[in-house]
Amino acid sequence: MKPIQVGLLGIGTVGSGVFNVLRRNQEEIQRRAGRGIEIGMVADLDTARAQSVVGSGVKVVKDAREVIANPDIDIVVELIGGYGIARELMLAAIAAGKHVVTANKALLAVHGTEIFAAAHQRGVMVAFEAAVAGGIPIIKSLREGLTANRIEWIAGIINGTTNFILSEMRDKGLDFDVVLKEAQRLGYAEADPTFDIEGVDAAHKATIMSAIAFGIPVQFDKAYVEGITKLAAQDIRYAEQLGYRIKLLGITKRATKGIELRVHPSLVPARRLIANVEGAMNAVVVQGDAVGTTLHYGKGAGSEPTASAVIADLVDITRLHTADAAHRVPHLAFQPDQMSSEAVLPMDEVVTSYYLRLRVADEAGVLAKVTGLCADAGVSIDAVLQREAGEGERQTDLIILTHNVREGTMNEVIGRMQALPTVLAPIVRIRKEELA
């Protein structure tokens, strides 16, 4: 089957990510989607730069309307941003019968009602996973994964710039202005950071989640929006003393009299997972009456994390286009005729790191012998902890953390250690995963 054809409107940071990931992972994506997904045409004002990103094989034009008018294009990806021309183009794409994928939270939070109505009427999809919390599939979780629940509230760290600034303020005890300048220097904050630091970006996202959670129209104009510009370092310190962290939260909640929709700095108990989300990361907590608390964590911005969400939407649409209902999502994600025969490795072939505890005689040279066995086999040691023997004790514990090594090799070394006369009990071996 011919690959589904995607037209890209705007190929900046996110657009490049979409192009690169689609190309790099094209084989796996096709095995999942049941059909290839291809960027067929790109519109960007800077055609030279755009052409250099996509190479000579893809047609680049200046006028987005050419992409929309192209009958070969099945899906239009809008990555221009803003409320103005993006709205016109999106409505034009819908009118032309194209499905639309967008990362434009501002547009949907303000003009969503008009756009969704147009799409519904025309029988096309407007998909927007990338509009909220970047690569975290939170829209899918809310719209599909948690449909059993009466949602009680949602609270999220949904702006990476402000979370980075707050993390730095706390870590270094600095005031807002100082850290903002640093964030701008590092590229974590834009030259004009207003939308981020005043909470507007987070409010756009909270508005969208609020609509999905409670079945109300998007109504950004009713959101309460307060940023982090007035936060003082001393309040972060006092909060810490009281067991809290300060985070910019987007909150929407079902209250007795109506729906709460608000963005503002909030003290959060330090022991909550979400209080420990640091730097530019995002996390959304959803409270449902059946499921209880769930938390969804990941990168909320950046080229490829956002592209991950855009492409997930492209796969969704491709699957709907291409398969009948019963075969839309393959049971094991990949199409049944596209399964891999790659082998599951025997445990000896697994490479990981290890914690070893040896009960050893408390005498000179033991450590040297044990670590010598490691060195001989090329097992590199990360850390050693030797417990001091108690008064009158003749034995002690020797703890070793290794770097990565083949399990088969590790087992051989453990066998040799066990044979040492100074090792007095069976060696305890627990694997160690850095998960980084």
Added chain:
Amino acid sequence: MKPIQVGLLGIGTVGSGVFNVLRRNQEEIQRRAGRGIEIGMVADLDTARAQSVVGSGVKVVKDAREVIANPDIDIVVELIGGYGIARELMLAAIAAGKHVVTANKALLAVHGTEIFAAAHQRGVMVAFEAAVAGGIPIIKSLREGLTANRIEWIAGIINGTTNFILSEMRDKGLDFDVVLKEAQRLGYAEADPTFDIEGVDAAHKATIMSAIAFGIPVQFDKAYVEGITKLAAQDIRYAEQLGYRIKLLGITKRATKGIELRVHPSLVPARRLIANVEGAMNAVVVQGDAVGTTLHYGKGAGSEPTASAVIADLVDITRLHTADAAHRVPHLAFQPDQMSSEAVLPMDEVVTSYYLRLRVADEAGVLAKVTGLCADAGVSIDAVLQREAGEGERQTDLIILTHNVREGTMNEVIGRMQALPTVLAPIVRIRKEELA
């Protein structure tokens, strides 16, 4: 449209949850799904108990085959568990053209290839969100939300019983045997806990995630499985000293020579979010090449969390049955003609708690005056932190944490505080969210 008819095979803990949540949230679920979802028939060996759960309106039978043979039943939910009769019934339901929803990880990890092939051929869906990590929509995230990615690895705390035991061992410094007995007493571990504590349950779930992540068949027989029964309290302590926690992880990873699939206790750096997942909670970390790290956290077991996943599958199937492709998932989760007009509350009506910082004169009676104003307005105080004035200082900071109160009321009280002559600077007010 007539509600879609669901037949329940087995109505124990999870089945009761499915029945209760479907009934309690039926209006919202219908607004999302575009059609009602109804339990039409139940099979359970204990018909009397089953009937007492569902009431007299639902037909209860002893023989599951009666449910499968009923032409009015569209979807069969298998909640019997195990590899034996459950497999036969699932294959019979598929052969009868019914969609199947199941929480049976053991069956899918061992016989998944046979079952998925049968379903594919017959054109029905076998949905199993509830089979892995209970209420966390991790199957959906992997199959649909992260399809752009080449998955690098997955590591999860996917067995609540063992995580509870490990949390207790660490908190209380107790050995495995002692904590297991306590967990059994509290109902966190079953009378025969073998499948949990030996890692078998986690390996079933890891096997399923492995297949979905890497497009390989389910192959539980190739999984390496090691439980927590041999863990000693002292290793947990030593790990702690070295900056690690010990968790039972289900891991699957793309290595150079093949796929790793393994369950065993693992040291995890204490600063990772997943190291801080305590008690019976579950969490799955997914590393994708585009999205980076995502973490998915929630309740991995229990009546209603598991029901949440079962019902999400029922909604998915209902939407596919009922809507054309373009209208399958409504843009805002709820059907366009089912939107609510519930109002977004003005900020004055929001109820939350507050952190206040007052710059006050360091003199007797200030605290009494300030807290008096709170008491007069019914604002209840949670904590007070009064900084000691430095040598020669005439001013100090007074920090107040309040309990929940209407924001309008709080603002009035702040206004009165601000008017006190002993309050020397604008009061800082930051909202506080317990998120519990």
